[in-house]
Amino acid sequence: MPLAAKLSCWLAALQALTVLGLEISILVMVLKYVENVFSSWSSDKGVAIYFMLLVIASLYGVFLLVGGVLNGDTIQIIGFSVFNLFAMSLSIFRYAQVHAWLSDDVVAGDLVFNMIKREMIASIVIMAGMTVVFMVLTYFVFHSFGWEIYKRVGADMKIRRMYINYRLLVLLLKLDFFVFMGFAVSYIILILKSSDPEFGITIALVPITLLVLSMAFWSLRRESAIMMWTVVVLLCASTAYYVFKCARMYDPKQERKYATQKPMMTYYTIVSLVVIAATLHQAATCLSNFGYGLKERIEITRGKRSDMEQIQDYYVNAAGDRRMNLDG
Template sequence: MSLAIFQFFQPMLLASIGVLASVSVMFMVLAYFVYHAFGWEIFKRVGADMKIRRMYVAYRLLVLLLKIDFFAFSGFAVTYIILILKSSDAEFGITIALFPLTLMVLLLAFWGLRRESRVTMWVFIFCLCGSTAYFVFKCARMYDPKQEIKYERQRAMMTYYTIVSLFVVAATLFQSVVCLANFGFGLKERIEMTRGHRSDMEQIQDYYVNAAGDRRMPLEG
């Protein structure tokens, strides 16, 4: 019976593998062009100073990781609530309450990154350390013999979500430290300058106007 079912679904499984492979190749090609376009956008925004460009790339990478953090935690929490917890469990309400709290912390981190607030970033780093401890505790609890019945059928899936969340949190923690070390070296001023937060007299020193009337960063800037 099982062999007949496998033979029935085998063509669809092979087709799905082919579709995924084709889409992956397409994404690789698109990523190549986006990579070059992104490099040009960085040049237009922060100029040709390699130090500023590296700091800006680190800044944008942390912004991306902040978004991924929310989706990673949401995936873990929703799966944990649906598959593991019951409405009568004490963790049920706590896990739901972590949704707005996580969003507030991520928004606070973004604000601190934009404003180069060291105190805010240190608070965020402390929260990331707490998140790491939380996921490590959850992973250890899944393999606790006393909790075997609770996680018996969903252990593999929950372990996967926990490891992914830990990886994302670790990457965010590392990138937060990198961005914190870049504070005070001119990136904030350069970004604000491109957004028009400085006066025209201040911007004259950093821009020239090309034939089309667009402001451009000089190569020596």
């Protein structure tokens, strides 16, 4: 394992522990000095939700990075750096939202905010600085692991492009899991009440989303065109769902419900839309690559025969015929 990869893993773990410590400190001070923190349904629970999102994002980032390093997956390692940037943006929104909440004289004054201000700024600075460090380390890791793609799929450029699209879709599906779960939990706790018709629908969407993501992974591995088409249709429906939610936030009739959480929820909805749109594009791209030899090449390199000299060196052309790869 390259030194840059080891260093990235250790720094990601250190960042997660540091953020966890800071967030626990913030939550403890809020619970200690702010009365009736959980008295109302939405706004007062915001600090707990932001705490949860930042901690889980830091831990999930470690999962992405370690998984990418252990598998020699440069796409996932690059994705971790982008994900860490997203987590940092959440910490910035958290600062603004908590400041707005604690500025309300009914809840608390500036005293509590000044107590937790340093910890919130420290989280932002640490995550911003570590994002820059991770991007630099990713550059070195990318060059160290560049040989891995060649060893796995050979020198044929067409197969290599298909493999990169394959790995990119896997990464996007993992990001989909985080952004949807974060959105669903935040929406249920911060916005909805148990009497709202959307409450049960949003809860039901959680297992449905897990099923769709599992279907996507399975169809990608098996190159099942029917299943992938189903996933594409469901992703289109998911895109429409997020567009509906975003429009609903700015419906004058719903203004009171979203008043305190509109900036954060709007941002999260837009990020979710971008990730789902990218997933939809990659799913269609991978679907068009089905049947051109990538599945066979991946199956060969997945522990059955690791020696490159034993791998059949072929590719499948557009007519479906196998041709020898002269680059091998």
